[in-house]
Amino acid sequence: MDTLQALQNFIRVVELGSFTAAAHEADVTQPTMSKIISKLEHELGVRLIKRSTTALVLTDEGRRLYDRTKGLLEEYTDTVAEVRGQTTQAVGKLVVAAPVGLGELRLNSLAIEFLTDYPEIELELVLSDRIVDLVEEGVDLAIRLSADLPPNVIARKLASSPRLLVAHSSYLETAPPLDDPEALSRHSYIRFGGIASLSQLEFVSGDKIVVVTPVGRYRINSSLALKQCFLAGVGLGTAPAWLVQDLIDDGSLVHLLPEWTLDSQPLYLVYPSRRYLPQRAMALIQFLCRRLPELPGFNAVNK
Incomplete structure (x- = not known):
């Protein structure tokens, strides 16, 4: 039995979640792939995968083998490539x-x-x-x-995106004046749903800090849908610059209270x-x- 090849097949069965998919990738039949894993289990003396008609479930031993073997096999592949002079190839x-x-x-x-x-x-x-x-x-x-x-x-922090308070001009035409953060309580605020930390906003301007709890009847857990709400003029809200800066630049949205800053999104x-x-x-x-x-x-x- 080629144990190295069997381990590679085992990794792919786990990652693809299917004997059939792993067999198709390896260009063998599903029964052949199942036999390869069964022989590996017999050689190791442990059950690696619990089989059912609907799903594959790793045993504790199978999970440990996968976690330890995946990295080792990738290192082996890279070492072989290095010996063959293929280190510049990313495949x-x-x-x-x-x-x-x-x-x-x-x-x-x-x-x-x-x-x-x-x-x-x-x-x-x-x-x-x-x-x-x-x-x-x-x-x-x-x-x-x-x-x-x-x-x-x-985890490598690469950048941050300033969070901006924005609205469409059509909303601002009929909305109350917004001269400072406290005035947000008089506005219809649309919030990104599912993130508790966004229920309060901390505005900073120089040595002044103002914390407000905006009110609004609508929350949605989709960045693109949130942007659509702003463009439709149904309310104002905060969004990271990566989502709205181009719309501010072309005049589609207005950046409100620009002299105040909010926490950035990492x-x-x-x-x-x-x-x-x-x-x-x-x-x-x-x-x-x-x-x-x-x-x-x-x-x-x-x-």
């Missing part, structure tokens, strides 16, 4: 998780640019606003717009470990470290 598949709004508005074009630069890499961009478990879900890198980060990861690049990073992951990390701070509405973090 293989990468899975990247990112927030929905940022992904649709900014990251999709970056992904296409990266794939153009690295034609041997396959990239899957998974858009979700929840915090993903990188190891559990087979994610190589994640981009986060929050300091609320998963445990036991490497941007982090997150990955499981500094060790055992394959060449393809290193290539993407270097690309994102360079290009993410250059996106509209972001300020690079001083290093």
Whole structure:
């Protein structure tokens, strides 16, 4: 039995969540793939995967084997490439998780640019606003717009995006005057839903600090939908500059109370470990470290 190949097959079964998908990728039949894993279990003397008609569930032993073996096999692959003089080649598949709004508005074009630069890499961009478990879900890198980060990861803060108070001119035509932060209580405030920290706003101007609790009847947990609300003139609200700066620049939205500042939204690049990073992951990390701070509405973090 080729134990190394069996371990590689085991990793792919876990990551793809299916014997059939792993078999198709390896160009073998599903029964053949199942036999390979069964032989591996027999050789190790433990059950690795609990099989059912609907799902595959790792045993505790299977989870430990996956966690320990994945990095070792990637290091082995890179070592072989180095011996063969292929260290400059970045090949293989990468899975990247990112927030929905940022992904649709900014990251999709970056992904296409990266794939153009690295034609041997396959990239899957998974858009979700929840915090993903990188190891559990087979994610190589994640981009986060929050300091609320998963445990036991490497997190590099690359940039921040100023949070701005904005509204459409059609809303302002009939709304009460807004001369200072306290006046927000008289306005219809639209808030991004699901983030408790945004229920209060701390405005800073010089040595003055004003904390207000805006009121409004509508919350929505979608950045793009929040922007649509502003453009429709149904209320005012705060948004990171990466979402609205271009609309301010072209006059579609008005930046309100510009002499007051709010907390910025941080941007982090997150990955499981500094060790055992394959060449393809290193290539993407270097690309994102360079290009993410250059996106509209972001300020690079001083290093």
